[in-house]
Amino acid sequence: MTTATLQAEPQPVARVARTYLNERTTIASWLLTTDHKRIALLYMVSITLFFLIGGAAATLMRLELLTPQGDLVASDTYNKLFTIHGVVMVWFFLIPSIPTVLGNFLLPMMIGARDVAFPKINLASWYLFMGGGAFAVFSILSGGVDTGWTFYTPYSSTYANGHVIAMATGIFIAGFGSIATGLNFIVTTHKMRAPGMTWMKLPLFVWSLYTTSIILVLATPVLAITLALMALERAFGVGIFNPSLGGDPLLFQHLFWFYSHPAVYIMILPGMGVVSELITCFARKKIFGYQFVAAASVAIAVLGFLVWGHHMFVSSQSIYAGMIFSVLSFMVAIPSAIKVFNWTATLYKGSISFHTPMLYALGFIGLFTIGGLTGLFLASLAVDVHVHDTYFVIAHFHYIMVGGMVMAYLGALHFWWPKITGRMYPEWLAKLAALSIFAGFNLTFFPQFILGYLGMPRRYHVYAPEFQVLNVLSTAGASILALGYFLPLGYLLWSWKYGKIAGPNPWRATGLEWTTPSPPPKDNFDTTPIVTEGPYEYDPRATEAELRAAHA
């Protein structure tokens, strides 16, 4: 293993280099920074906090579900827990995760720019995010909300108790933060590329951020207006969605899913981008079918807008609409398939090493495939009638969102950690964490597929006793998972101070971001780079030859 590592010699640091971290150190210099790298770190800290809130809610939920009776918390509390969990995990953790942390940090560097196009708007987006977060936390602390993350009317607008309006306001505001980020990324990708950085030379991570941003910009405003209408209905009895005032509750669902289905691709595309980077780097091979992988991102972003009705197969929408949405849902799976197959093909004849980021990437492919394939079950009309709103759906999306996206996020953090901090994380501890997360994850969520087909509905605080065994397994897995998540939290912090010095390019990866010192200086590049090569000029044979030479 030691011989297999290809880390460059740590560079002796003669004098303290000027980096974006030590350039200025006052608190104000952080809170008022317009440097994309610092904003990325602000986001990193914030979403970690939100992940802990969402994770704490999940922990309590899993504990409650150990027994079929509701003995740990009351029904209302349980309902608030899954609402908090869903809202926080989706809008305050997973949607911002890779785009705002790694996207902010890397996008300008990857295309050879000094910053994003609108640095002040970038900072503003963080404040919007935190403002929205403040509303959400307020509504949690002052009693919570019990509508589920989907806020279906007329329950949310008329019958629910709790601070629905505060929560909706929080999401509304945070949504504008998302829009600002998306707008920034789109313009940055279009206008800030270094000379020679053509579209066909863009790293696939940039492609994925770009397509994600398109969704952010075109879908989020619909969520904003939908939640605003719901809040108005709740506050003033405006009857848009209220059947007793002549409204149609399904209109809310149409509007909500018009946003929320594309939003699931906001949650997976950046992960796919990360995996494309990791697979190539650790297999030392050019990606197989670059153009197809890039085009698949675009296809997912566009087709993703055409399938929202698959969440409404049994909602009493027209059966003909159901059929259209079903066939389109199958079609949106094709670009995902293209990606999976191309990643697999990339491994062929590579020179593969298994550092922690690669473990996460491989985990992503496996778990995303399972999650995606079960999405096909859900897209099949007759089967969805049975499994809709059961734990089958819960398992489906956790496989993609936790097994896929959270893995990709952790993989990306480990991969770019040396760039962000200038330090290496401890490899063995990190591998241990990756493996326990993988094992814990499967133990938590695999049983839920079975539970779902058995018919256990979701959002159930008490359940039929015959479901208990599988639930106990799931809770056991969740404990392992929780421990697995705490490890990186600890050792990454530790390594910031005590980790090995990493040097500019510990992975010997291609990509402009690796041509800068670690951590990078404030303006990233001394001179604007000129790009002549494609993004993945790796050569597995050269790597092998070097390795043999080192041995001899």
Add this chain to the structure above:
Amino acid sequence: MPEIALAPVEHQFENAEQQREAATMGMWVFLATEALFFGGMFLGYTAYRTYYPEAFAEASRHTLVAFGSINTAVLLISSTVMAFAVRAARMNRRGLLSILLLVTASLGTAFLVIKGFEYAREISEGLLPGPKFHIETSDPVHAEMFFYLYWLMTGVHALHVTIGVALIGFFALRAWLFDAFRDHDTPIDLLGLYWHFVDVVWVFLFPLIYLAGRHS
């Protein structure tokens, strides 16, 4: 709205050309999001109108078509003036620019005042949905739905007009006092785009609200 660059070229850009193109593009992207923001309400309107065409037609007859038409004209003319203002900025004619901006803002204000009179009349006639809502039609439930949508859509639009008027006034002042846009007309360009967009939204609102049931 994309920020207004004070320094000619900010550090992240290579040159002024890149900076201007980035800002213009940012504005267009922003307008696309605005279109979908309004789009949610348009969908609600379309869905209910296809379901309850009679109720919507009858309710629509309770709106004041004269006021609506005048207001449309006011906005169209203000857009024209705005277009001239953008041109004045490009030609570095500070005085003309501030005057044209002021005219645009006044037309915007006129729009709001007229809309305000309309609102006042509708409230007094019981056309504000709520406990006091009252309308002489055969399907009051869905006539009320029309008025929910009416207040929402015109309300959100009026909010946009208000923001526009405030910004235009502020820019007029800056042009007049500091000659802030000499050789630097991008902000005025963007402001113009925003104002024209608000106009386009109204162009669609007008027939949906005022003209839905005029022929019968």
Add this chain to the structure above:
Amino acid sequence: MRTFFNSLFPPQASNLAPKVDAIYFALLGLCGFVALLVCLAILFFCVRYRRGSGADRTPPKWRQRPFELAWTITPFFIFLGLFFWAAEVFFGMSRPPRNATEIYIVGKQWMWKIQHPDGRREINELHIPIGQPVKLIMTSEDVIHDFFIPGFRNKQDVVPGRYTTEWFTPTKAGSYHLFCAQYCGTNHSRMVGNIYVMEPAEHAKWLAGQPAPDSLIAAGERAFRNRGCSGCHAPNAAIRAPLLDGIYGKQVPLSDSSLVTADDQYLRNSILLPNKQIAAGYEPIMPTFQGQIDEQELNAIIAYLKSLWEGDVR
């Protein structure tokens, strides 16, 4: 072994269950195969081409495009096939047979109220005989609920303000879970019940043991009188209003010169929102009964109106 299997797989107790399960198993097979293929390929490459393995790494000669096309087009056709199969079954699920027993379901926070055609009522329990198709006509008094019977593989949202339907033919005697599958507030998870599927003879015995019901139609007829409907709609009424005999299932001409079929939804709207659709040739004078008649009484009235139906068009 059997019990172990039963703890992993729900009972198949309706005509729909085998059809849905067939698709499910086909998907399991297909997706399991694809997942296995992908994972095995990854595993194989990871071992064979691990760094320093000495395997041959000369770049292969073949071109990429054929591969890309193959793995774009193959899933496309597989997916189309899956879609048609599942849609076909789904379509069948949404078309109840004509001879189905019609049972009215009203969901409310947090219980199921069930009215049989003969007027018997049950709460959170439904007793039905084997082999007889059942059509549920469902609505809600407050928020959206969902009538879910895992053993039957069927579920349908129950939406306030309108009727939704769901049907099945029970095929196996026993007791099956009924769950509310749409989140509806505090006691969502307690909005559960049981479906008892009985042999016809046993069902008859059970029926005999029940107190004699006031039939739904009789209740409806009473309500029709008490609520004053007959004051306008009786043949001898002073006010001119349409006669309702035989209305169900007919094409009714409306004042805007369109035609509608007088189905459950239409009757419901005529009573709650009478001015939404005006029968051609009448004044819109019928008062609305929204907020005065509750869902169960409404169901009774509609059942009564349906019983006035003569003729054979359905």
Add this chain to the structure above:
Amino acid sequence: MNEMHPTPRTYIINCVALLALLGLTIAAAYLNLGPFNTVVAMLISLAKGGLIALFFMHLRYSKPLIWIFAGAGVFWLGIMLVLALGDYLTRGWR
């Protein structure tokens, strides 16, 4: 961008055209065209919106990229309306 710019004449003509279309749409609304009233009204609105975008918003003189983003908003709005109405209009079908 600077070479080709609308002249004051263009703006004035555009303004007059817009006001004329406004008159037309009002007049059309008082004719009974059956279901076509809405169609005509929307077509005229599209024309007006198009004129504003093309000339006042300088779309006509802009790069293709700007066209794409202007089109994207409209296109996605279309997706929303068409697919959602696909549900609303077929709900009664059996």
